[in-house]
Amino acid sequence: MTIRPRDHTHQPPALTPAYRSSQLRAPSHKPLRYAPSRTEATGPTFGHDLIGPTDHDLIINYARPGETAMGERIIVHGVLRDEDARPVPNALIEVWQANAGGRYRHKKDGYLAPLDPNFGGCGRMLTDGEGRFSFRTIRPGPYPWPNGGNDWRPAHIHFSIFGAAFAQRLITQMYFEGDPHIALCPIVQTIPDPGAIDRLTARLDMAHSVPMDIRAYRFDLVLRGRDQTLFENRMEGA
Amino acid sequence: MKETASQTAGPYVHIGCVPSVAGLEMYRGQDLGAKMLSPDVTGERITLHGVIHDGSGAPVTDAMIEIWQADAEGRFDNPAFLGWGRQATDAQTGAFRFDTILPGPVTQDDGTRHAPHILMWIVARGINLGLMTRVYFDDGPDPVLDQVPAARRQTLIAQRDGPKLRFDVHLQGAQETVFFDV
Numbered sequence A: 001m002t003i004r005p006r007d008h009t010h011q012p013p014a015l016t017p018a019y020r021s022s023q024l025r026a027p028s029h030k031p032l033r034y035a036p037s038r039t040e041a042t043g044p045t046f047g048h049d050l051i052g053p054t055d056h057d058l059i060i061n062y063a064r065p066g067e068t069a070m071g072e073r074i075i076v077h078g079v080l081r082d083e084d085a086r087p088v089p090n091a092l093i094e095v096w097q098a099n100a101g102g103r104y105r106h107k108k109d110g111y112l113a114p115l116d117p118n119f120g121g122c123g124r125m126l127t128d129g130e131g132r133f134s135f136r137t138i139r140p141g142p143y144p145w146p147n148g149g150n151d152w153r154p155a156h157i158h159f160s161i162f163g164a165a166f167a168q169r170l171i172t173q174m175y176f177e178g179d180p181h182i183a184l185c186p187i188v189q190t191i192p193d194p195g196a197i198d199r200l201t202a203r204l205d206m207a208h209s210v211p212m213d214i215r216a217y218r219f220d221l222v223l224r225g226r227d228q229t230l231f232e233n234r235m236e237g238a
Numbered sequence B: 001m002k003e004t005a006s007q008t009a010g011p012y013v014h015i016g017c018v019p020s021v022a023g024l025e026m027y028r029g030q031d032l033g034a035k036m037l038s039p040d041v042t043g044e045r046i047t048l049h050g051v052i053h054d055g056s057g058a059p060v061t062d063a064m065i066e067i068w069q070a071d072a073e074g075r076f077d078n079p080a081f082l083g084w085g086r087q088a089t090d091a092q093t094g095a096f097r098f099d100t101i102l103p104g105p106v107t108q109d110d111g112t113r114h115a116p117h118i119l120m121w122i123v124a125r126g127i128n129l130g131l132m133t134r135v136y137f138d139d140g141p142d143p144v145l146d147q148v149p150a151a152r153r154q155t156l157i158a159q160r161d162g163p164k165l166r167f168d169v170h171l172q173g174a175q176e177t178v179f180f181d182v
């Protein structure tokens, strides 16, 4: 079992000058490619005992007893698969986000919007046997960020995902259908493929909404595929 | 299906992955991956440490680093040693530190032997797709290292000082670390 080479047509390049922070942090050499070995094809696994009962509920996991986070209540759910459409079970997903006003609970975030005493902004979960995940949160607010102009991030939730292999490790961001900031955002626009941006955009899912309680958004994730075929152990790009 | 597109981890990755570094009390105060060792782990104790620098030489003070490695016998299925660690770089200095063990050489299904190495994955603001590299402890022979152009090979070899192994990362510039698309 090995990992299929990454298809970079759907991934942002390292250097994307319109996103200024990439200018001094993008390697100038092309990354070298070698045939994945046992090290890349294995990865850490995490047990269900790791996950606390409210870790996947950002509405209450930081709130005072009996209280809840401020904002639009939402469920985010989907399926984690690989490129061959196989579900990825027991995979750790971690999420973090700003509060409803666009403020992060981080010692380095000094944005004007106030902190919500009942919102921490982080959660985690394991996918089930069919690769499914679900968590409750509040819809985060857009926020301004320093990039040389008047730049605002679209509302987004950050995702960190583990697969079965360390080479499948991925961090990304989820956006919300209909947000006009998606088209304006230099970070979103680092992705060269419009279809790939569309797949980062969660869809309102009324079928999974709970009447008089909470609306649902659907967001599916795909990790790199695992191949049986061995490819030649010759480095490319060297 | 196509792999989901990557996006930068941003400057606030700590909230989700190492909440105590954000100043956030979550998950009973335990950051996942902070502690790799327990008394049951056999192997030579090492401290892998260094600083991440950007293309201007400035320290990268908002990165998150994960490492994945074999145990002292070159195995990835040791119940006493997960082999995975996670640390943030220091908010002032860009320094990182992992207390772990020296991995053993890893034998592949076809009998090929990889010299002891640790896989390292770096994310931060300004990094659009996580950067993967390998930390080695000497200059091989190794089927991956041997194919890296000789002039850049030293960027992958940690400098030993007793139990301390120094591995500085340069994201860009004359000393740019070799990164892999693997």
Ligand SMILES: [Fe+2]
Residues within 6 Å of the ligand: A098, A153, A156, A158, B010, B012
């Ligand atoms: Fe963000």
